[in-house]
Amino acid sequence: MPEYVNWLRHASPYINAHRDCTFVVMLPGDGVEHPNFGNIVHDLVLLHSLGVRLVLVHGSRPQIEARLAARGLTPHYHHGMRITDAATLECVIDAVGQLRIAIEARLSMDMASSPMQGSRLRVASGNLVTARPIGVLEGVDYHHTGEVRRVDRKGINRLLDERSIVLLSPLGYSPTGEIFNLACEDVATRAAIDLGADKLLLFGADLGLIDANGHLVRELRPQQVPAHLQRLGSNYQAELLDAAAEACRGGVARSHIVSYAEDGALLTELFTRDGGGTLVAQEQFEVVREAAIEDVGGLLDLISPLEEQGILVRRSREVLEREIEQFSVVEREGMIIACAALYQIADSDAGELACLAVNPEYRHGGRGDELLERIETRARAQGLKTLFVLTTRTAHWFRERGFEPSSVERLPSARASLYNYQRNSKIFEKTL
Secondary structure, X not given: OHHHHHHHHHHHHHHHHHOOOEEEEEEOHHHHHOOOHHHHHXXXXXXXXXXXXEEEEEOOHHHHHHHHHHOOOOOOEEOOEEOEOHHHHHXXXXXXXXXXXXXXXXXHOOOOOOOOOOOOXXXXXXXXXXXXXXXXXXXXXXXXXXXXXEEOHHHHHHHHHOXXXXXXXXXXXXXXXXXXXXXXXXXXXXXXXXXXXXXXXXXXXXXXXXXXXXXXXXXXXXXXHHHHHHHHOOOHHHHHHHHHHHHHHOOOOEEEEEEOXXXXXXXXXXXXXXXXXXXXXXXXXXXXXXXXXXXXXXXXXXXXXXXXXXXXXXXXXXXXHHHHHHEEEEEEOOEEEEEEEEEEOOOOOEEXXXXXXXXXXXXXXXXXXXXXXXXXXXXXXXXXXXXXXXXXXXXXXXXXXXXXXXXXXXXXXXXXXXXXXXXXXXXXXXXO
16 A cells, blocks of 8 residues: 555656646557557546547558458558558558447447446547658559648647547548558657647557667657667667657657557556656756755755765755755756755865765666766866865765875865764865
8 A cells, every 4th residue: 555655646746747738649550459458548548537638549550461461462562661552452441440440449438347437438530630642752653652741630629628539540531532541650740740749659569769788768869869760770669769759859848659568558657757668858858957946845855864874964954045056956857866065165276075965766877977077067167176075985986986085184174174073974085
C-alpha cells in the first residue's frame, strides 16, 4: 500500500498537467496484434477518463501482408513505401476496415473485471484525412499510395470537445473520391502538427531508441536525431524517430517513443519523472541554472536528509532565502535534483564551494560534475583565483577533479575564523 500511495502522490502533478491536453497516439498493426493490446486499450481509456483528448491512429502493415499472401499476391516496395496497385488496394481496404471495426469494438467494451469497469465512451472516425497521390518517383508509379494533404482540424476538435476518442485509419480520400493507402506514421505526425497537439506518442516494438551499446536513450533534441538515423539505417525504429523529430519541428512540444510489448509503458512514460521510453523535445528536459527564491522549498527537500546525516551543515529556510543567489541548481521536470553554492570569501580573491548535493536517485548521471563546472565558471567570472571546499565524506570525489589537500592555515582569515573544529572537515583547494 505505501508504494501505491507514493506513486499516486508523485503522479498527481502529471494527472493535473495532462488534463484537457491533446495527445495523438500511433499504434502500428503489429501492436494491435500483440497480446499486450488489451492492456494498451485499458490505459487509453484511463487517459480518457483523466480528461486527456485522445486521437488514436492505427497501422495495418502485417494485416495487409496476410491478405496479400492469402490471395497469392506479391507485395512491392520502393524506398520502404508500399506500391499500392488496384489488387493491393482491395487488400488494404479489407485490412483497414476490419481493424477499425475491431478497435472500435475493443474501445466499446464495458471493461469488465478491469480498473475501468463501467466506463462508457464514444469512438468517432470518418473522412477526416484528405490525401493526394505520391505519383511517379524515379520512374516508379506508386498508384494508390498517397500522402497526407490535410487533416480536418475543425472536425476533429469538435469531436474531441464532445469527449469522443477520435480514431484515424491509414486511409485518405481525395476531393475526386479516390482512396489512398497512407503510412500511419505520416497520418499521426500530420495530425499532431495540424491539431497543435501537446504530445505525439509512438508505439514500437522496443522500449524506445536503443543506442549502439544496447542502452535506452531517454531524451533527445530534434537536432540530435540525424546522427541516430544515420546509424540506424532503414528500419522501423528509424521511422519512429524521424516521425518524432518531424512533429517537434512542426511545433509539437514533445514526442515519445514507447513499447507496445511492455505492459504499462504508456503510463510509465506519462506519469513518472523519468519515463520509460525515449523523449524527443525542443526544450531541455533537465536544466542547470541559477536558483531563484521559488526554489527554496525544493532545496530544503533535497538537503534536509543530508543535514540529518551530518553530511551537510544545517541551513534554515531563512538562511536559504537570504543566500539563494549563491546557489546553482539542476531542475528536472519541476523538481530540484541537485544543487551547489558559491560563497566569495571576504577580503580575498578566493571562494568556497559549499552545499554540493545530488538526489540519491540521480547520482550516476554526471550532475555533480555539471554543477562543479557551473560553480567554477561563476567563480572565474567574479575574478576569483582559488576555490576552497570543506568536506567530511567526499574527499576522494574532489581529489579526482583536481582539488589538492589544504589546511585551515591556507584559508583566508575571514573563513578560517569560522572553521568548526568539531566537524573536523577536510579542506581542499583548486587554482582556477
